Amino acid sequence: MSEEVAVFIDIENIRYGLLNEYGQEPDFSYLIDKAKKYGRPTVMKAYADFSEHPPDLTRQLQICGIEAINVPVKRRMVKDSTGKAVERVKNAADMVLALDAIMKAIEADNQKKSKTFLIVSGDRDYVRLVALLRQRFAQEVVICGIPGAVSADLERAANILDNFEVKKSAPVNSLDIKKGIVKMLLRGPSPLDYWSMKIIDDWSQNPRQAIPGTAKEKRDALSALKDENVIICKEIDDPKRGKRMAASLDEGEARKKGYI
Numbered sequence: 001m002s003e004e005v006a007v008f009i010d011i012e013n014i015r016y017g018l019l020n021e022y023g024q025e026p027d028f029s030y031l032i033d034k035a036k037k038y039g040r041p042t043v044m045k046a047y048a049d050f051s052e053h054p055p056d057l058t059r060q061l062q063i064c065g066i067e068a069i070n071v072p073v074k075r076r077m078v079k080d081s082t083g084k085a086v087e088r089v090k091n092a093a094d095m096v097l098a099l100d101a102i103m104k105a106i107e108a109d110n111q112k113k114s115k116t117f118l119i120v121s122g123d124r125d126y127v128r129l130v131a132l133l134r135q136r137f138a139q140e141v142v143i144c145g146i147p148g149a150v151s152a153d154l155e156r157a158a159n160i161l162d163n164f165e166v167k168k169s170a171p172v173n174s175l176d177i178k179k180g181i182v183k184m185l186l187r188g189p190s191p192l193d194y195w196s197m198k199i200i201d202d203w204s205q206n207p208r209q210a211i212p213g214t215a216k217e218k219r220d221a222l223s224a225l226k227d228e229n230v231i232i233c234k235e236i237d238d239p240k241r242g243k244r245m246a247a248s249l250d251e252g253e254a255r256k257k258g259y260i
Contacts, residue, residue, distance in 0.1 A: 004113065005039040006104050007031065008097050009066065010121035011048035011057070014164075017122065017146035022166045023216025025057075025205065028064040031120060031144070034162065038116040038142060043104060047093040049073040054202045071096050094121075098129045105137040116140045119158075122150035130157040172213040175258075177221040180204070180211035182230070182259040185249040194236065194246040197222070230254050 009031070018024045028046075035041040044066040050058055052073065061068045071093040101117060108115045117133050119126055122145025133139045134157070143150065143158040147166060155161045181204050190199055204211050204218045211218060225231045230253045236246045254260045 003039050004042045005035045005116045005118055006043040006101070007035050007041055007045070007066070007118045008101050008120065009044075009046035010094060010097060010119075010123060010126075011046050011050075011053065012093060013121040013123045014146065015048075015053065015057075017149045018164070018166070019215050021146055021149060023214035024166065025215050026164075028060050028066060030164075032064055032066075034144060035118050037162075038118065038140075045069050045097075045100060047071055047097045049093065054205045056202075056206045069093075069096060069100075094123065094125050098126070101129060101133065105133050105139055108139065109137050114139065116142060118142045118144060120144045122146055122154060124151035124153055127151070127153050127157050130154065134159065172217055174217070174221050174224065177211060177213045177218055178225055178230075178257075179259050180209070181218070181222060181225060182249065182254050184209050184211065185231075186251075186260070193238075194244075195248060196245060197226070197231075197233065197247050200231070200247060225259075228253070228257060230257060230259065 011026075015026055018026055032041060032044070035044070044064075045068075046061050046066050047069045049072050050068060050070050058068050101119070104115070105117070117139055119130065119141060122143070126143075130141045130143070133141050140160070141158045142160045142162050143154055144162050144164060145154075147163045150161065150163065181200065184203060185195065185200070188195075190196075192199065201219060201222060203209060204222065205215055213221070222231070226233065226247075230250055231247050232250055233245050233247050235243055238244045251260065
């Protein structure tokens with residue numbers, strides 16, 4: 001076991017993997033405990049465009065002592081082969097993560113130290129990084145990904161595969177979730193002059209709202225409320241932000257459905 005552990009977390013890969021496969025948000029304190037199995041965590045960094053994730057995520061990282069490295073996503077409009085305008089999205093978080101890991105490996109090599117690198121991701125794009133850490137710098141690499149969502153090549157490239165142990169949770173009654181979301185909207189207010197579906201989603205995921213269910217269950221309930229016309233979406237003209245889709249609660253419909 002190495003004396004020191006460097007932890008590098010690909011937030012997008014691990015968070016969306018957990019949400020899509022198991023409907024859960026990542027538990028960062030669990031990741032710290034996992035890192036301590038291999039030594040003393042001296043570097044702990046997480047990479048993402050944090051504007052794309054709930055604000056509470058950054059707070060959870062801070063509580064665990066993990067440095068949040070914000071890597072803004074670049075978006076641009078281009079024309080496809082038919083001349084139609086489409087959005088191109090470039091996410092450089094994996095590149096910044098890889099560069100930071102290599103810099104730590106160079107530092108360890110210069111100091112004749114052995115480190116354990118805990119890469120929290122299952123993305124095949126990290127195969128070259130893992131191979132470089134092991135073969136060029138003779139460092140131990142542990143991959144921690146979502147069960148069933150780790151690249152086979154990445155697993156073979158690493159020393160150890162030590163995946164998330166996903167907690168099984170009993171399903172929550174969707175009625176209770178819908179009631180929780182409606183109660184939150186009634187209590188308000190939105191941080192803007194109006195709600196949006198994204199803001200409602202972000203707020204419902206915040207533990208302080210005490211809405212039961214997993215992230216996926218809450219999103220399914222929110223989608224159902226929209227389909228039931230309990231939440232109405234319409235375009236408005238925001239003086240500061242231009243045209244936006246605003247969401248509002250139809251209290252009469254909510255009462256009719258038994259959510260109030």
